[in-house]
Amino acid sequence: MGTIRAEDDIEALSFDIYEPILQQWFNAWQEKAKALGAVVKMAHAIGDVPVHTSSYVSAVFSPKRRVALELIDVFVEDFKANAPIWKYDVKNGKRIYAADRSTAMNGAGLLA
Template sequence: MFEIYEGALNVPEIYAKWYEKSATQNCGAMLTFCGIVRDDDEVQALSFDIDEALLKKWFETWKQKLNTQGVSVFFAHSKGEVKVGQSSYLAGILSKQRKLGLKLINDFVEDFKAKAPIWKYDVKNGLKIYAKERSTKLEGAGILA
């Protein structure tokens, strides 16, 4: 399940939908990661730009990889502005056993942070400022020679 939302995520609603879908899958563990915007350095919100086609391709690669292990993956992310205290990212792994699920949710989130085509901006005093110091250069990005 891959979902992009405008603005903050409604975590209880999304989680309930994922849980309902997982109830018929005969799995023992549904593990989630919820990213929440925090107030660092007087940030009032974060704003996200997404290349949805590339993000979907990244997700589909993970989905196929995990499917071979009998594991399902869930993903929701915000585009646009998300205020402090609100969620912008929710990821989930559904697996037969918790140990595998715990490893995979960590691997998924770390790979997301390194490779997802999402650009993050701090919002301070109504201005969007690219969060360069918290960004990772995407493999293959840039001007071709």
């Protein structure tokens, strides 16, 4: 579970999600989990999420504890690096793109 921390004088974090690509990404993870006899679930907030509240939750269900523990670790790291979710700090009621805490998606960028 991800909880918004009170850092850098933020009031909240705000999130934009591109759902079609997120659904493709998540479907691929469901297939990976299924191949290991597991199930992956997740939910993520859209819009503003105040400090000290949750923006994200994920879980892996598996009859084998080790599979669940290893899969959740890889899933969360891949989520942070590749899920099409854009994060903004909310300060003084304004959204500011959190570029210093963001990761470019593989293959994303400007074309020359």
